[in-house]
Amino acid sequence: MNSPDAKKQKLQCGDGSDGQINVADTGEFSFSDKPTLDDIRKVQHEFCKERNWDQFHTPRNILLAMVGEVGEVSELFQWRGEVKEGLPDWSEKDKKHLAQELSDVLIYLVRLSERCHIDLPAAALEKIEMNKKKYPAHVVYGSSKKYSEYDLKE
Template structure:
């Protein structure tokens, strides 16, 4: 991994397993895994969510796709979203959880909890 610091091919799908493995190796090579307790990772995750929130704090509502944002603003957003994702993946890993499977299970539980009443009804999220 030490030699894999090239920007990845954006058309390649990245799995949570690949992220988990690369993060574990990254931390191990630096001797950081001893600091990656569930508590520490959660606190780091919360801090990153705060940084993500700051990006939107004073913008009001924004349109899907962020058409009025600059390339720099979008890059900053990508970086903060990535920080959140990476800490979340690490947290699940040190807790011994399969985050991908847990997410799929949660979608199924939500589908049962919120059944489709009328297929012609549009979601409030569209």
């Protein structure tokens, strides 16, 4: 939406560092290094404390809020048929809107994890490691069959 430089200037992370757009040499799309998941947790934590909103942020309240945001993401995709990587056919306005709704999902996901005392980044890495074992590349290469359908003993 913005040029990388513009975005870099605009973003002020929780710890004072600025957001950087990583573009790998391969041209692979990548995210900014910052904010980290814990940066987001901290900023949102302060945001809620300043508003005295902790009282509303029970786990199930937050979960339902997250479901609501997933619904809003779905609405942006609902009448489009299949959508191409990078959203080349979307307007800038729609892309911006999607970025906001995906952000809302992330913010509530981080908040839900915090309220449940679950270390989300650590858990995610662990889950990916589990997935690597569960879906060995040589067995599942090019197939989308569900795990339960594989005969992993073959």
